Amino acid sequence: MRVTILLAGACLSLGCTKSSPATSSEGEPCNVDDGDRDCDDAMVCEATPDPRATNAAYVCCPLPGGATTAPACTVGSPDAGNPAPPDGSTD
Numbered sequence: 001m002r003v004t005i006l007l008a009g010a011c012l013s014l015g016c017t018k019s020s021p022a023t024s025s026e027g028e029p030c031n032v033d034d035g036d037r038d039c040d041d042a043m044v045c046e047a048t049p050d051p052r053a054t055n056a057a058y059v060c061c062p063l064p065g066g067a068t069t070a071p072a073c074t075v076g077s078p079d080a081g082n083p084a085p086p087d088g089s090t091d
Contacts, residue, residue, distance in 0.1 A: 024039050024043070024059075024060040025039075026060055026061060026062065026068065028056075029058065030060045032045050032046075043060040043061060043062060044062075044064075045060055046058060049075045050075055053072040
């Protein structure tokens, strides 16, 4: 009993928290209340830029300025980040 109380007191004074391993990759759902801890490295948990691409309100996306390949992290259509190729005409 004393050991449990001592450990609990030490944890409170040191600020121990439950940590969860990153489990979500780019475009996968995350819990905004957990900050970016749900996301892989170099990812942030943010409001879905394109709600048509996923049912999740928040998804893991690359840091601002990073390249994305996930439709959920791209504003607009899934092809918004990929401009149409040239039509090949010489006009």
